[in-house]
Amino acid sequence: MDFATDRSDRATLKTGREARLACRAGFSGATAGLALGFAQANLVVLPADLANDFLRFCQRNPKPCPLLGVSEPGAVDLPGLAEDLDLRTDLPGYRVWRDGELIAEPMEVREVWRDDLVAFAIGCSYTFEAALLAEGMTLRHAAAGTEVPMYRTNIDCVPAGPLQGKMVVSMRPFRPADAIRAVQITSRFPFVHGAPVHLGLPQMIGIEDLARPDYGAPVTVMADEVPVFWACGVTPQAVIAAMRPPFAITHQPGRMLVLDLPDYRCAVL
Incomplete structure (x- = not known):
């Protein structure tokens, strides 16, 4: 199979x-x-x-x-x-x-x-996505069966010994009211990244083109939606490369x- x-x-x-x-x-x-x-x-x-x-x-x-x-x-x-x-x-x-x-x-x-x-x-x-779905929110990547889009940013991690590098984030688009609710829901999940690290204006964190993620698959951000960014566990891979x-x-x-x-x-x- x-x-x-x-x-x-x-x-x-x-x-x-x-x-x-x-x-x-x-x-x-x-x-x-x-x-x-x-x-x-x-x-x-x-x-x-x-x-x-x-x-x-x-x-x-x-x-x-x-x-x-x-x-x-x-x-x-x-x-x-x-x-x-x-x-x-x-x-x-x-x-x-x-x-x-x-x-x-x-x-x-x-x-x-x-x-x-x-x-x-x-x-x-991905762990907190069931809680978002339970609130009736749409997760475009999950519906398509693809990876969430992920991006390298200009946000520095705190070094430890030889390990240093920039933070990677995942992105999910929501309408503003749902974005606020998503912040509230994911704040309860500190062991799986917790609340977002950034909302909107991707250029402020070094992301030039949402349609070209560094990892994962792109998703459409509608005109009435705001991109919401969570810290991502792919960050160590950027650190390994660095x-x-x-x-x-x-x-x-x-x-x-x-x-x-x-x-x-x-x-x-």
């Missing part, structure tokens, strides 16, 4: 475990709208000698890098976040980096996994690790 293109098959992936098993079996699509009610995570995997620096980077930059979990060196699981998890196979797409250069985008990374690698699960804004570590693994933007963690556990009630 072609998991990547069968939209009806996507609809059967209702839990985090079902989504992960589908990835293990060959699903390669975007995870927006998948397993609604369960948290999703960005993946960053680095050699152990960079793990402490990256941990401090996350602590200093909680908006783009809200940390949900960290693995033991060489481990392929994240206890407490997902059962029956293999970090080498259970995402719908990976990126492999050497010296800051993207060298491959494989479906699994068993052949390049090493005993010194530490995996970080970083909160993803500081050029000898080796790293990440997820492909928009193709996330789906967890067993209920989305309400990422909210402050």
Whole structure:
């Protein structure tokens, strides 16, 4: 079965475990709208000698890098976040980096996994989308089954050791009243980026053309809508490209690790 293109098959992936098993079996699509009610995570995997620096980077930059979990060196699981998890196979797409250069985008990374690698699960804004949908809001990327549009900005992250770079943001367009409500709703989800970092006027944060995202797929912004920008967990990929570590693994933007963690556990009630 072609998991990547069968939209009806996507609809059967209702839990985090079902989504992960589908990835293990060959699903390669975007995870927006998948397993609604369960948290999703960005993946960053680095050699152990960079793990402490990256941990401090996350602590200093909680908006783009809200940390949900960290693995033991060489481990392929994240206890407490997902059962029956293999970090080498259970995402719908990976990126492999050497010296800051993207060298491959494989479906699994068993052949390049090493005993010194530490995996970080970083909160993803897809997690709060069920709450937005419950309010009747339209999420254009999710309806189309594509990745949310993501953009590199001119917003500096706080450095940690050799790690430094610019923040990446995701964008969702809303009518003004819905944009205000979206701010209120997502403010309750600090573990998955929380409230937006910017509304409207994309040029103010270094984005010249909304129709040309740096990652993900473009969506139309209607004349009566305002673009709303959230800090994004793809930020570490921009940092990897900037500081050029000898080796790293990440997820492909928009193709996330789906967890067993209920989305309400990422909210402050």
